[in-house]
Amino acid sequence: MKILPTRAASVSRQGLCTALLVASLTAAVGVSPPHNTADADEPGPGPDNPQSLPHGTPNLTLPDLRPHSPGGLPGTPAAGGGNGTDGSTGIPATALDAYKKAEAQARTELPNCHIPWQLIAGIGKVESEHGTIYGTHLLPDGTTDKPILGPALTGREFALVRDTDGGFWDGDTQYDHAVGPMQFIPSTWKHIGSDGNGGYKNPNNIYDAALGTARYLCAGGRDLNKPGDLDKAILSYNPSREYVKSVVAWMRAYQNGDVTALPDTSGSPSAPRIPAGSSPSAPSSPSTPGTSRPSPQHSTPGKPSTPSTPSKPKPSKPSKPTEPSRPTPPAPTTARLERVGDAQWTATAGETFKEQARVRTLTDAGKPTAGTRVRFEIIGETKARFPGTGTVFTTTTGKDGTAAAPAVIANDQAGQFTVRATVEDRDITPVDFAATVKPMPVANVVLVGDKPAPVAPSATFGAIQVQTLGKDGKPLAGVSGMTATILAANGVTPTSVGPYFKKDGKEVRTIALAPTDEKGMVSLPDLFADAKPGGYTVRFTTADGQELTVHLTVTAPQG
Numbered sequence: 001m002k003i004l005p006t007r008a009a010s011v012s013r014q015g016l017c018t019a020l021l022v023a024s025l026t027a028a029v030g031v032s033p034p035h036n037t038a039d040a041d042e043p044g045p046g047p048d049n050p051q052s053l054p055h056g057t058p059n060l061t062l063p064d065l066r067p068h069s070p071g072g073l074p075g076t077p078a079a080g081g082g083n084g085t086d087g088s089t090g091i092p093a094t095a096l097d098a099y100k101k102a103e104a105q106a107r108t109e110l111p112n113c114h115i116p117w118q119l120i121a122g123i124g125k126v127e128s129e130h131g132t133i134y135g136t137h138l139l140p141d142g143t144t145d146k147p148i149l150g151p152a153l154t155g156r157e158f159a160l161v162r163d164t165d166g167g168f169w170d171g172d173t174q175y176d177h178a179v180g181p182m183q184f185i186p187s188t189w190k191h192i193g194s195d196g197n198g199g200y201k202n203p204n205n206i207y208d209a210a211l212g213t214a215r216y217l218c219a220g221g222r223d224l225n226k227p228g229d230l231d232k233a234i235l236s237y238n239p240s241r242e243y244v245k246s247v248v249a250w251m252r253a254y255q256n257g258d259v260t261a262l263p264d265t266s267g268s269p270s271a272p273r274i275p276a277g278s279s280p281s282a283p284s285s286p287s288t289p290g291t292s293r294p295s296p297q298h299s300t301p302g303k304p305s306t307p308s309t310p311s312k313p314k315p316s317k318p319s320k321p322t323e324p325s326r327p328t329p330p331a332p333t334t335a336r337l338e339r340v341g342d343a344q345w346t347a348t349a350g351e352t353f354k355e356q357a358r359v360r361t362l363t364d365a366g367k368p369t370a371g372t373r374v375r376f377e378i379i380g381e382t383k384a385r386f387p388g389t390g391t392v393f394t395t396t397t398g399k400d401g402t403a404a405a406p407a408v409i410a411n412d413q414a415g416q417f418t419v420r421a422t423v424e425d426r427d428i429t430p431v432d433f434a435a436t437v438k439p440m441p442v443a444n445v446v447l448v449g450d451k452p453a454p455v456a457p458s459a460t461f462g463a464i465q466v467q468t469l470g471k472d473g474k475p476l477a478g479v480s481g482m483t484a485t486i487l488a489a490n491g492v493t494p495t496s497v498g499p500y501f502k503k504d505g506k507e508v509r510t511i512a513l514a515p516t517d518e519k520g521m522v523s524l525p526d527l528f529a530d531a532k533p534g535g536y537t538v539r540f541t542t543a544d545g546q547e548l549t550v551h552l553t554v555t556a557p558q559g
Helices: 011-027 093-109 117-128 186-192 206-218 227-235 241-256
Strands: 090-092 260-262 336-340 344-348 358-362 373-379 392-396 402-404 415-423 431-438 444-448 465-469 483-488 501-503 506-508 510-512 521-523 534-541 547-554
Touching: 090 093, 093 117, 093 206, 093 260, 117 206, 117 241, 186 206, 206 227, 227 241, 336 415, 336 431, 392 402, 444 547
Parallel strands: 090 260, 344 431
Antiparallel strands: 336 358, 358 402, 373 392, 373 415, 415 431, 444 465, 465 521, 483 510, 483 534, 501 506, 534 547
């Protein structure tokens, strides 16, 4: 959120907007009939919710709220000049559609909230110019063509919010950033994330982010027809009175103005537009002082006028026949997608793949097609991401018909996933790249908790848990292939007596362990002592050769 430079509004507009803000909060968002149906309340954000802490600089420019004449567009320059572009109520068509659909879904899910789409649009305006700040624009599915990221929340200029998503959405594994057109903190998105257009929950998509904004503002059973609830809802996005003033001013501008659906192009709000059907008239040329139009010419009295000699007609030259214009050939049509490069990838957990997803779009005749929109998406349970953009990256093919995605960053968990390339808006067979994430090499295996307590013969040992660590000392999740083996007291000699595991109802003294959990931990299955007392060991061995030996004791029978 809040990556935009603050621009000062004129004193006259500030005064007018302040007065209108008071009236707006008094009237709340509008008058709606009471609902008897209870809201399906979303859980309210906790007291330490970072979304409500300062985490960037919003655009607090106020709209021009002076009344406009019938037929005029809000934001068009009034007589005497003025900053008309600040008051433009134009909204990119995709964003406008997203705001209205979010209101409709909230009306069904949270009928007692009474949230209008204009309030969601006010947040979108202040946060990111409806997803068009810094040349960004919205793709047809509502996703921004490049990520909109707020500053790192290091605790210096803004709040301190350490990383909560492993850099999955913001590409930063140390500190969180606000993400997307509605500028959600990743931890807030994890709590309130929504799917507004039948895909997956993506804060970089205006449909998802707008619905998430509606649920966030309505959280805790708020009724936005109540001035107090409206005030608290906006303050939960940014604890600033100036922020509340700006959001409510834009909400009122959208409610009172003729909102224009603008083309989904990049950049800040467009310049004032002339209403359809009219054009500025050219000024008339003033007459020169002291001059008059010449009067008609008269013949001299008494003298017949001399007849004028008729001019001889000149034969006209035949014009050259116009050559028919040649029709412009239609642009080549993309008919198929071709893989470029390796189809099988391998990387170690936490590293970046050396391979990249690259494809070429072709016609039926095999000729490359330029300017084709290609979407790359990471599919699978294993967490991996494109740098700074999450799991989806969209780009356009070049002159040679090729399109490439950024190198994929593997998360700390081993496993497999697929990168799928598709052509937007065309039913063309996709191209898949299969990726395997190998576990990070284990540098150490350590016992968690106290050493196992001695047990009596035929008893069961208490829980034994170990943890795998990388070379940086951090836990390694998803480590597989570890085994546990019961040995003699010296930790080397195999034994056919002593503690044992059960597998398929039989005693075994070597067993494969499950992969380590998100904390790098794994527990032994139940370990039983037989009737033979003495000292023993259990040796843990990883797939890459790291070992840990833990001593076990079976006590002699008493008496």
